[in-house]
Amino acid sequence: MGIENTGKAWENPTTAPFIRIESVTKKFSDFIAVNNVSLDIYKGELFALLGGSGCGKTTLLRMLSGFESPTEGRVWIDGQDMTSVPPYERPVNMMFQSYALFPHMTVEQNVGYGLKHEKLTAAQRKDRVKQMLDLVQLSQFAGRKPHQLSGGQRQRVALARALSKQPKVLLLDEPLGALDKKLREHTQFEIMNIQEKTGITFVVVTHDQEEAMTLSTRIAVMDKGVIRQTGTPTEIYEFPKTKFVADFIGSINQFAGTVKSVTRDKATIACADWGGEIDVSRDASVDVGHNVSVAIRPEKISINKKAPAKGLNAVEGKVIDLGYFGKDSLYRVKLPSSALVRVNRVNDQRGRETERVAQWEDKVWLSFEPSAAILLKD
Template identity: 65%
Template structure:
């Protein structure tokens, strides 16, 4: 038998192994199906569909009036959907009242009883639970230890700080061991430094309990810090869902790109496009820009070019790489960790550029000063192309 024939016989005798089976995607813990909520002629939430996995910290992010709190209230049972269904842990909750749902809600105001001690505030949510007095006391101690308030058990709300009151409200909400905890602007009442610290405390507590959290917030940094995933909302609709990196680095629309962080927008026209890169004409730059391509580009197509200020490099000398343009420093602001430069292009357009202050002031000169001639440059991968 020839070598090729022998090889063919061997293959026939030993058929190829089957491809390994892919792990089945777990069923979503929360499933929202085509939910709409109308108040008279006003549509607060419009045809929202969403899946959230067990153990996630999921944020609903948007400005005032975008529908995020209305959606949260429908999950809690305080509002009924006009259309659509809501499932939690496989059970249809759409028509169930709040007290029959495995859900608890932490309100923005915290709603603590001022005449009760911290201990009694935490215990209040357990008074209708089927527990003995000893079991309730054990649960309260467990919750106070979880939020590190054991030593404050006998104080009243006015005798503790804002951050501690926030943790009391969280302990009370978790005491009933809900499957789902809804948090409505939970950190809005705290100052910036305390809010940043408490974000990590919330993440640590959620990790210890394994409870699924849904957070409503208008604060972009809060949503990006807390969330395993987030949904950006506008006018009752979900505009994009993804991780903080997905939404910040790869926005799917001009609205999302402008809502998350700072960004520069430019009108552009597609000149050429391949599967990897695109060349676009940008009149305000006075030339062409090379960018990472997106699907569906055709020559002559009008498009938006977006570049985040921290993705732009600023220098006194010209960079010979792609996307290098001359300008003049019109304004600058020093923020400590970084400086914001406003660079005026020959077209008159002003571009925002962030530069990190890696060294202490006085150890070296600024990258540039007022009215200096400079060059700005950015990598093609930093240039975001948007169709709307």
Template identity: 70%
Template sequence: MDVDTKPPGSESGDKPWLDQKAKPFIRIDGVTKKFGEFTAVDNVSLDIFKGELFALLGGSGCGKTTLLRMLAGFETPTAGRLFLDGQDMTELPPYERPANMMFQSYALFPHMTVEKNVGYGLKHEALTDAQRKDRVKELLDLVQLTPLAGRKPHQLSGGQRQRVALARALAKRPKVLLLDEPLGALDKKLREQTQFELINIQYKLGVTFIVVTHDQEEAMTLATRIAVMDRGLIRQIGTPTEIYEFPRTRFVADFIGSINIFDGEVKSVAKNKVTVAAPALGADVIVEHTGTMPAPGAKVSIAVRPEKIAIERKEPGADATGNTIAGKVIDLGYFGKDSLYRVKLPSGTMVRVNAVNSRRADENERVAVWEDNVWLTFAPSSVIILTE
């Protein structure tokens, strides 16, 4: 499938969530869901805008699927209200909602062909036979399954079954499509390919997609914005860049991707520079910080992503800028495109470093190998201060 690399709204740079006058398409207002004494979703409020591909991201038991099921109408909130395009959906049954759900298992009818699976939901729509046939053909063309229209699910690959389920979910032209772990059953390579196919389809149709996933890379690839959930709460909402580069809490920083986190204490603050004493690193760390400045003496955490740390055998010169610490390579993992180094500092602290293998080299030409004494450097702008 050809992939249109422009994300939704990219032509105008439209980000409605930044416009205080923009009207949300979906409003989740103080929604709580309890099962007995257990609170699965805890007073969640969230606005989603028309045409977004929005991701609910979190580990098992965080409440993301329960929230999706409430949007679909399969669960009723214990408290709070749900609105779609200005309409209160809180008490509406699933069949009266302008939303459809694509399940993780795909739930295809094994005895039906691809064509009949896609058209099944149109049986009771006010359409002529010709209109139904045209709608099914349009969707099969969209997901590039027209040549396989006569096959049954067991004759399809995992990726093809996923596309049949997607076409069937879109057949009734819902205002919102809810996707529960839509790529979870696919292998890694096929999942990567299908992510872009899904983005392309959503972009062409302009339908609002809400995706539930536990896969951080999947959420980062697919979504215009992400809500990170933990124990029924939303910990942060933002674009993939905001979530990754500017996490607001230690939980979000640690959950998204790989990161080194160290406890510290603020020594001094000057303009946009904060100096943090970090005993685990055996050094003071300079941080460029543009948010609310912590006061001297404040207990904080500092975090730096492994790919933002440079590793060298040679000690940096006196004119070097940035933060510098020394250590020894204890572990090395080679992954082809990059290498992971675990570097032990004199304090005993382990630091993870990712180095891109930008040129072909054998083992003897690597940046460092086991037991090498190395120097790690990272820019003040790469360090994150976490106060929560």
């Protein structure tokens, strides 16, 4: 994957960013779609802009493609100021969410359309189209019109068309949004393979966190026109910096509390909802008396009938809901404080319903390692 290729360019201070978004603001009359965003994207990255609808991710993408121009700030691509360059002169191509294939042209003509403007001989052009169709495995469909293709095939034509001009940057707007679940998984890996083969920098806009997590080298989580956090999928998931990011990515249990004591590598938080104290290791940069939140992912909590060993954060509760998903199950456990805790448990043992760890109304112990908890300060 891209991570190995680029050797984490973003961690190397001497690498110059390939795309530089410099305090960019975009206003639509009164509405601020993008608010003073700065972002560096490096060569060969598969970068995801992740956020809900209206968070400004698409506007940011359209400013990279040139369809919108920033109200303030500048956009640089490969060392060139692109802020006022029109879309047809940018070394950037886009794969549209609706694919935007030309309905009156065949697959071949669609893929070759952008090459009309390149200085190529007819033979070179034909060659390139063939190469692109081979890349997306659509050679035998070259003569078809878009409406004769399935959704997945159309998506691949759109990808081939966007790649045909060998752009410096490929922008993908919700690339998997219109595909069904099985096809998404397949296409996801195909996109990653193509990114690796071509070495082009990909910028993906998506509202689907799973898509962002699996596809990308880094993710920028956006909300209300600003970037809340930028990092690798692991950083974003395991080390969210704010409540918003913790909540947006995956599901999470949060307990409000007050810092009671802090040692060198451990903080103890008094949480009324948890019904006691929670030890948090890894991050102890808080002051005694401050109000904080302890966040814990559902799959990091163990659920057991027996009381757990000492040294873990543990509490007893009652199962009030149980959802079975096959590979895992979701338990909703009510604590004595009447707070609800979501717990995910992988069904790693084969068994009947009666052999489950817990049933409805069962008393259970919940426990987690101090290192599994996330301390959120805002």
